[in-house]
Amino acid sequence: MIRSLQFVLRAGKAVLWHPSPTQRSLHCSQCLRKSTVNMSWKGNAAESEPGGDNGKISFNDVYTEEDADTILHVLNTASEVELSGIKLLRGKKSSSIVQYRQENGPFLDLNSLVNVPYFQSKITMKVFESILHSESKDHRKERKTEVKATSKLIKPGIPADRLDAAESIVSIVFGTQKIAWAHVDRKMTVLAWDQEDWHRFMKGIYHSHIYWEDISPIVSRIPKADFYVLEKPGIPIQNSNLFPVTLHLHMVEAMLYSLLNTRYAADDNHCVVSMGRSIVGKHFALMVGESRTSGVDIVKQLLLEPGVPGKSWVKFLPEIILRYRSQFQMRRQKRNEELCDALLQAITFYDLIVT
Incomplete structure (x- = not known):
C-alpha cells in the first residue's frame, strides 16, 4: 500500500503527517463514494443526450x-x-x-x-x-x-455594405469664421456646394446656447444624405496657445454629430463620421512635412478645366458653375479655404473608401 505524505502546520512549522490506518480507511471510502457518484451521473447524462448511443433519439x-x-x-x-x-x-x-x-x-x-x-x-x-x-x-x-x-481613414468605422449602399454624402468643413459643405452623389456629381459665415464665434464670451443658436439654422440648410463627413480638427492639443480654438472646433464637431446623427438612437448606426485633414492632404499631395497647404488651386482646376490627372474628377451642375466660375477666375477673390476643402474631402472619401 502506498502511503500518502502530507504536511500540516503545527506551531508555525510544516510537519510531516502520517495518517493512521483509520484515517486512511475513511479517506479512501470518501474517494470511492465520490467517484461512484460521478460515474452514476455521467451514465445518466449519456442516456438523456439527443442522439445518444442508446439510439432512442436520432x-x-x-x-x-x-x-x-x-x-x-x-x-x-x-x-x-x-x-x-x-x-x-x-x-x-x-x-x-x-x-x-x-x-x-x-x-x-x-x-x-x-x-x-x-x-x-x-x-x-x-x-x-x-x-x-x-x-x-x-x-x-x-x-x-x-x-x-x-476606421483607419474615418472615425467611427462603417461596414462596407452600408458604404456601398450610399447614394450621396455631404462633406463638411468648418473653421472659426465659416462652415462649408459639398453634397456629392456616387456618380461624382456636385449637387450642392455652399458655405455660411458665422460672426459671433471666438468673440468674447461664447456660451453653449449660442452654439445651438448659430449652428441649428445652418444644419437646416445642409442637404439630406446617407453620410455626413466632417473634417477632424487638426490642431495639436499640446499647443496651449491655441487651446481656445481647439476647444471651439471640437465643440462645433460635437454639435454637428448631435444634430446630424438623428438615426443613431433608432438603429445604432452612425451616419456622421470624421476624416483627418492629413488624409485629404496626402491624397492630393498637399502635405509639406506635417503641414497641409491650400487646395484652392486644385479646386480651381477642377472647376475650370477637365480634371486632375490621376484623381477622380467631379461634375458640376450648370447653376454651380455659373455661381463659382467667375469668382474663382478673379485674381483677388476670397480664398474660400473651407469651401474648397469640403469638395476635396468629398472626392477623397469616394476615392479611398467608397470606390
Missing part, C-alpha cells in the same frame, strides 16, 4: 431538413484542410472524416457520423452546431475586418 429528428443538408454538404464535400478550419474538427477528426468517405462513400444521414473514429454522440452534436454557425462567424469576422479597415 440526430435526424433533432435538426431540420435544411440544417441537415447544410451539415451533410460540409461533411461530404469539404477537404481535410477545410474541415480542420472548423474548431472541433481539428487534428485526427478531420482526417478520419475524409478517410471514412473514401472507404464508405458519402454520409447519407447525420447518425452515420458516429461510426467514424473519434466521434461520440456528445461531440457529434457539438460538431453539428459548430458547422451550422461557422458561416455566420466567418461573416462577422469579415464584417469586423471591413469596419477595422475603414
Whole structure:
C-alpha cells in the first residue's frame, strides 16, 4: 500500500503527517463514494443526450431538413484542410472524416457520423452546431475586418455594405469664421456646394446656447444624405496657445454629430463620421512635412478645366458653375479655404473608401 505524505502546520512549522490506518480507511471510502457518484451521473447524462448511443433519439429528428443538408454538404464535400478550419474538427477528426468517405462513400444521414473514429454522440452534436454557425462567424469576422479597415481613414468605422449602399454624402468643413459643405452623389456629381459665415464665434464670451443658436439654422440648410463627413480638427492639443480654438472646433464637431446623427438612437448606426485633414492632404499631395497647404488651386482646376490627372474628377451642375466660375477666375477673390476643402474631402472619401 502506498502511503500518502502530507504536511500540516503545527506551531508555525510544516510537519510531516502520517495518517493512521483509520484515517486512511475513511479517506479512501470518501474517494470511492465520490467517484461512484460521478460515474452514476455521467451514465445518466449519456442516456438523456439527443442522439445518444442508446439510439432512442436520432440526430435526424433533432435538426431540420435544411440544417441537415447544410451539415451533410460540409461533411461530404469539404477537404481535410477545410474541415480542420472548423474548431472541433481539428487534428485526427478531420482526417478520419475524409478517410471514412473514401472507404464508405458519402454520409447519407447525420447518425452515420458516429461510426467514424473519434466521434461520440456528445461531440457529434457539438460538431453539428459548430458547422451550422461557422458561416455566420466567418461573416462577422469579415464584417469586423471591413469596419477595422475603414476606421483607419474615418472615425467611427462603417461596414462596407452600408458604404456601398450610399447614394450621396455631404462633406463638411468648418473653421472659426465659416462652415462649408459639398453634397456629392456616387456618380461624382456636385449637387450642392455652399458655405455660411458665422460672426459671433471666438468673440468674447461664447456660451453653449449660442452654439445651438448659430449652428441649428445652418444644419437646416445642409442637404439630406446617407453620410455626413466632417473634417477632424487638426490642431495639436499640446499647443496651449491655441487651446481656445481647439476647444471651439471640437465643440462645433460635437454639435454637428448631435444634430446630424438623428438615426443613431433608432438603429445604432452612425451616419456622421470624421476624416483627418492629413488624409485629404496626402491624397492630393498637399502635405509639406506635417503641414497641409491650400487646395484652392486644385479646386480651381477642377472647376475650370477637365480634371486632375490621376484623381477622380467631379461634375458640376450648370447653376454651380455659373455661381463659382467667375469668382474663382478673379485674381483677388476670397480664398474660400473651407469651401474648397469640403469638395476635396468629398472626392477623397469616394476615392479611398467608397470606390
